[in-house]
């Protein structure tokens with residue numbers, strides 16, 4: 107529970123400064139770890155590469171066979187070249203010719219051997235066969251430039267799908283650490299793909315664990331560094347995984363452990379230490395989970411700005427902890443919203459996730475067909491998501507606080523997304539908000555997350571996050587983002603909830619459902635209680651889409667006094 111402060115905090119200096127999300131940057135190498143679509147392309151292209159590797163191996167094996175067969179045949183009739191004529195093999199004597207015969211004709215062992223070949227019709231026959239058939243076959247094999255062929259193929263693949271870079275490895279490692287930490291999982295389970303009660307039949311090898319350990323060490327997360335290196339050591343020693351040498355892992359582990367113990371003894375400020383010194387040379391022993399020096403498990407729901415509490419609450423909610431007491435959660439319920447004409451025949455299935463401020467989840471809102479269409483329409487234009495940051499010259503930047511790709515879809519009635527208009531109509535009726543009128547809401551933003559993809563706690567409102575000079579006149583006229591409707595477009599088997607860290611709400615990403623909340627309070631100010639974020643995905647692909655409803659089109663609104671009434 108400690109590491110996330112680093113993962114969310116140190117990498118991500120901006121926290122919820124970088125809240126407002128607008129533009130995207132098109133796919134580029136180095137961004138694969140944030141892009142489900144990019145990872146899909148890589149996984150797809152790897153089939154072509156793996157096929158080429160397989161053909162390459164087949165050719166090398168055939169080559170080796172031809173070469174070995176030739177040599178075996180030669181050696182069956184030859185006298186070893188370092189046999190001296192005085193050591194003429196006994197064997198040959200029994201075969202009809204004596205040393206004397208050979209010596210009388212020759213002066214070296216090779217001469218003797220050649221002499222014996224010439225004397226033997228079958229050996230001579232084979233000699234000719236080797237020259238006429240076997241050697242040309244081997245030459246032909248060797249002339250096939252398999253290396254060039256293979257390299258040409260990878261070059262071709264690269265022009266269509268640029269290869270990932272070190273930055274991708276780094277992003278993927280950060281993602282692994284983030285997911286491991288947020289869900290506070292046992293390292294052996296996590297590294298062997300057992301996600302709680304879900305075995306996934308995938309694991310990483312000793313060299314992978316070593317790499318993650320080194321990365322944690324370089325980032326001075328000594329607790330995790332020790333755990334990952336211990337896992338690597340266990341794999342090389344117990345499970346004889348030879349992807350890395352035992353010595354290399356052991357030396358690094360000793361180094362990290364002594365650095366850890368030394369930091370502990372001098373009461374270093376490093377928050378990533380165990381409470382007790384780590385015993386050297388006991389790396390393979392099964393031990394109770396080590397206690398950490400700093401555990402931040404006291405969660406307080408609060409309105410105040412405290413990024414520390416926000417982040418610990420966020421991680422706690424992501425992993426399913428209940429932060430509200432029963433008196434509050436007891437008031438939550440589900441009901442059918444069928445009071446309005448459009449909703450009579452197919453009532454909205456509504457669940458209250460929070461009463462004040464209201465956060466609602468609507469189930470079965472989008473059909474399979476619509477979610478598919480939205481994802482299809484978004485696919486070709488997805489690009490690395492950015493966040494807005496006041497401190498940045500043009501007010502927006504790529505940030506590790508949001509590891510996803512996104513795009514905008516025009517959802518006016520002419521486009522092929524017109525079916526979604528019916529859904530907006532139903533929601534208009536239910537909420538009393540204007541969604542469809544020109545300028546009342548933004549285009550639909552679609553976001554898909556990458557490896558352990560997440561979005562740090564943030565507010566959806568814009569005006570607090572962007573310098574005025576960066577807002578267009580039109581933007582200012584539309585007013586801020588009054589309310590959010592966020593659709594879940596995919597099922598996420600593990601992780602990926604949306605957590606509201608100040609009000610203790612965790613919404614599960616149920617495909618076809620949507621969550622709704624107001625971002626502004628009754629005075630038209632951003633409501634800090636709506637601070638929310640996307641939890642890291644543990645297993646699955648997560649895509650969401652946001653429909654942001656603007657303030658100034660809500661002519662008859664009374665902020666936060668909705669047309670719908672939440673049943674008591």
Ligand SMILES: O=C(O)CCC(=O)C(=O)O
Nearest residue numbers: 561603604639640641650
């Ligand atoms: O993915 C999520 O659960 C949250 C996304 C979000 O808050 C956003 O896109 O603004």
Ligand SMILES: [Fe+2]
Nearest residue numbers: 564565566638
């Ligand atoms: Fe958001």
